[in-house]
Amino acid sequence: MKIRLKILVICCCPIFTFGQAVRSQVKSLVDSIASYNALCGLYIGDTDIKSSQYKFLNRLTNISTSKELLDLTKSTNTLVKCAAFQALCAKDSIEIIPVLRLHLYDTSLVSIRQGCFGWRQMTGDYFLQTFYYFLATKDSTYFVKNHTNLVAIDSLLFYDPKIRLAYKEGQIKGTNGDPLYYDRIRDIALNERVPVSVIALAKYKKQQDKEIIESYFANDKTLYHAIWAVREFPDPKFYPFLIKVFEEKWRHKHYSFPTWRILYQALAQYPNNKTLALFDKTIGARNKFRRETLGMYLAIAITKYPNPLFDKYQNKIQVDDFHKEFLNEEANLEN
Known part of the structure; x- marks a missing residue:
């Protein structure tokens, strides 16, 4: 494609209200993630340009605790809560189905950028998409253990x-x-x-x-x-x-x-x-x-x-x- 999508950076970092569980270094990292106008994949545009935000997303997974991420999923900023849930799934340190269930009613919109494509989707759909990707990495014992909860999610939907x-x-x-x-x-x-x-x-x-x-x-x-x-x-x-x-x-x-x-x-x-x-x-x-x-x-x-x-x-x-x-x-x- 000849048209390349550009990621706009907001110079002034947005200010969010975080719970006491979130440390200052995590807050600073979240502000960096939220300064973009979308959640970005590994590459942006039509070439091999790597997204700097993607590095922040990986770092969020590495330095944050599950408690901090749980707090961040309650943010009013769609980028923040989607990034936090993505990190929770990547850490695989807590039961995430109850978190997903809370967001099945979330119709706020989040912007996504992958390669040279961009779109918006409802936050609840992003949580489901991320969750099902997480499920694909699990073995059969996970499905047996969580069968009742998985059926409940499908039934609610x-x-x-x-x-x-x-x-x-x-x-x-x-x-x-x-x-x-x-x-x-x-x-x-x-x-x-x-x-x-x-x-x-x-x-x-x-x-x-x-x-x-x-x-x-x-x-x-x-x-x-x-x-x-x-x-x-x-x-x-x-x-x-x-x-x-x-x-x-x-x-x-x-x-x-x-x-x-x-x-x-x-x-x-x-x-x-x-x-x-x-x-x-x-x-x-x-x-x-x-x-x-x-x-x-x-x-x-x-x-x-x-x-x-x-x-x-x-x-x-x-x-x-x-x-x-x-x-x-x-x-x-x-x-």
């Missing part, structure tokens, strides 16, 4: 409505139509309104859930998930909503590429004359960018969900060799 972490979304996706989880998935989709839950709910294909799925079309933030849900549960009731979305999006000059991609796949579940008219409109678009871009999404849809009515488009959509490989990869994806 899935069943506690107050937890809104990204890891919970992963659990919801993982239910994959299992009848055991239907009641909980329906409750999440109806009351907690976690967007991915409507996709999970659609996989059960229950008539009683159609109004819930329909309601997700009313919000732009959940429109993509509603369309995906229809791809999983193509009931006739939902078809007019897909037509409306297509017509509205067609009038716009700006593109929501993920929405168009999933929209063509949902429409492919309804092989009728109206759908064919929309597909004809796509390949006949005057605008070259629209014709080629949306044509690619159409090609993915009819490759993923073939139907004799769609055969006529196979020779009408021009795809070069480079995009043919992309098309085949996309057509084989589950999402």
Whole structure:
């Protein structure tokens, strides 16, 4: 990559309130860690530039006590508490599951830098990510000894409505139509309104859930998930909503590429004359960018969900060799 992310250093060290357990040398080290605008990996940028903050993080593990780190996990600064928990896992000197459990409700955001990439995630998710990495280093005896606590963590993530972490979304996706989880998935989709839950709910294909799925079309933030849900549960009731979305999006000059991609796949579940008219409109678009871009999404849809009515488009959509490989990869994806 030509663009290199730079780590900004704040000249004046931030002042935090620490408990009595934290020694001055640890406080000074924590201030150094917190002077960066993100938690950094070993390398930053697109070259072999080593992060100086990473050295501070390692030193925190080496010189701090578990008691000090426990105190630091209570900090109001997201960098500090995430660094402290990371150090606790690295030291492996105390039981960390109770510490993790306390932070499952922590939705404050922490910035991360790895190589030339940067992103933000919820602190609770960072704790879980760090914890699961820690678990990967343990042998089977650890799992046997902590089985009850590990099950409790998974159960809390899935069943506690107050937890809104990204890891919970992963659990919801993982239910994959299992009848055991239907009641909980329906409750999440109806009351907690976690967007991915409507996709999970659609996989059960229950008539009683159609109004819930329909309601997700009313919000732009959940429109993509509603369309995906229809791809999983193509009931006739939902078809007019897909037509409306297509017509509205067609009038716009700006593109929501993920929405168009999933929209063509949902429409492919309804092989009728109206759908064919929309597909004809796509390949006949005057605008070259629209014709080629949306044509690619159409090609993915009819490759993923073939139907004799769609055969006529196979020779009408021009795809070069480079995009043919992309098309085949996309057509084989589950999402």
